[in-house]
Amino acid sequence: MGGRQSKTAVLGVHPTPLIKTDGKAERRKKFRSLRSSGTLASFDGSLINETWRFTGGGKRIHNLKNSKSVAPLVEEIERLQRQHRLFKRIWQNNFSAPIEEKLKSGGIRVLDVGCGPGTWTIEMSEAYPLSSFTGVDFTPLFPQEGKPTNAKFIQANILDGLPFLDDTFDFVNMRLLVTAFTTAEWEQKVIPELIRVTRQGGWVEFMESDIQYYNEVVTIMKSKGIVTPINSYVPKSMEANEKFVEGVQTEEKSCFVGHWAGELGQMAVDDITKGWSAVKMPMSTLMKVKSHEYDEIVATFAKEVEQYKTYFKTWRFFGQKVVTTASSSITSPSQWQEQSQSP
Ligand SMILES: C[S@@+](CC[C@H](N)C(=O)[O-])C[C@H]1O[C@@H](n2cnc3c(N)ncnc32)[C@H](O)[C@@H]1O
Numbered sequence: 001m002g003g004r005q006s007k008t009a010v011l012g013v014h015p016t017p018l019i020k021t022d023g024k025a026e027r028r029k030k031f032r033s034l035r036s037s038g039t040l041a042s043f044d045g046s047l048i049n050e051t052w053r054f055t056g057g058g059k060r061i062h063n064l065k066n067s068k069s070v071a072p073l074v075e076e077i078e079r080l081q082r083q084h085r086l087f088k089r090i091w092q093n094n095f096s097a098p099i100e101e102k103l104k105s106g107g108i109r110v111l112d113v114g115c116g117p118g119t120w121t122i123e124m125s126e127a128y129p130l131s132s133f134t135g136v137d138f139t140p141l142f143p144q145e146g147k148p149t150n151a152k153f154i155q156a157n158i159l160d161g162l163p164f165l166d167d168t169f170d171f172v173n174m175r176l177l178v179t180a181f182t183t184a185e186w187e188q189k190v191i192p193e194l195i196r197v198t199r200q201g202g203w204v205e206f207m208e209s210d211i212q213y214y215n216e217v218v219t220i221m222k223s224k225g226i227v228t229p230i231n232s233y234v235p236k237s238m239e240a241n242e243k244f245v246e247g248v249q250t251e252e253k254s255c256f257v258g259h260w261a262g263e264l265g266q267m268a269v270d271d272i273t274k275g276w277s278a279v280k281m282p283m284s285t286l287m288k289v290k291s292h293e294y295d296e297i298v299a300t301f302a303k304e305v306e307q308y309k310t311y312f313k314t315w316r317f318f319g320q321k322v323v324t325t326a327s328s329s330i331t332s333p334s335q336w337q338e339q340s341q342s343p
Contacts, residue, residue: 096316097203104128110124110132116142121151138158171205172197183233209230249318250316257305258310269302
């Protein structure tokens with residue numbers, strides 16, 4: 001999967017230079033003045049418009065007003081690709097909703113929201129070449145070149161509304177956005193927006209993980225009502241939304257963390273510790289600890305997962321959109337291309 005993504009594509013480089021007529025010196029001057037405000041040069045020297053900025057420590061984070069995510073961009077790509085492989089091994093497949101036959105027959109439209117580097121989207125588009133796939137993310141980590149012809153990527157923030165008509169997609173997928181939204185956003189914005197763009201009779205699926213780890217300490221905290229696991233609010237919000245057919249389904253798997261749990265456990269501890277290291281700058285500031293203290297905390301975590309046989313849970317929640325009126329008038333992918341509103 002990673003082999004498909006050229007270096008420029010991975011960085012989300014704008015294919016068309018925004019400023020073509022300037023001389024070299026002028027371009028350099030503009031580059032210097034724009035660098036800290038989120039505009040950068042691509043590898044060919046042209047200026048590109050980006051939605052990210054540098055932190056004090058020189059890491060890039062995105063620059064979007066209603067985002068809570070603080071992870072640096074490029075470092076995340078490789079980790080997310082490895083994370084995809086971990087969850088693929090745990091679940092043994094890429095989705096649970098009963099849409100395999102339709103995907104194989106072709107002509108159906110799939111949306112992946114918060115697609116990150118587009119690993120799921122591309123793998124699915126290769127597995128089902130007769131269906132169309134769209135990945136959306138507000139961070140341009142996804143490739144614009146070297147992708148299958150039935151896959152495309154669009155930059156958008158779901159909290160501002162998705163740039164698609166009602167009843168557009170047969171299957172809408174969202175994976176691992178547990179830290180991106182408040183419970184109110186899940187209920188009032190995310191779930192309604194995903195169901196809006198789903199066709200009547202189509203499916204919406206979430207794959208999420210708890211951000212809590214299970215061991216004795218967490219069990220005590222849970223008994224005191226301190227932690228709120230995602231499986232208590234996302235399916236409830238889906239059930240409460242009258243646009244879902246009754247009986248939203250939930251599936252659960254455990255992910256064991258640490259060398260004690262074999263190869264998958266090693267992949268999991270590697271993913272988690274690299275994830276914490278990727279957000280070292282903002283997290284150590286938040287925690288008011290020095291750089292080396294933060295590293296020690298991450299190292300202690302890695303030791304403790306072995307000692308306490310830590311694990312976390314990963315979930316899939318999926319439901320079907322009710323059919324209330326005649327089906328959407330958009331019937332073929334070519335019409336859809338004309339009607340979809342790219343930002
Ligand atoms: C942990 S990554 C998961 C990526 C991908 N779904 C996967 O499973 O590999 C979360 C992604 O959600 C994106 N994201 C977070 N909030 C978003 C929002 N409000 N709108 C669109 N994308 C968002 C982030 O930019 C990031 O790429």
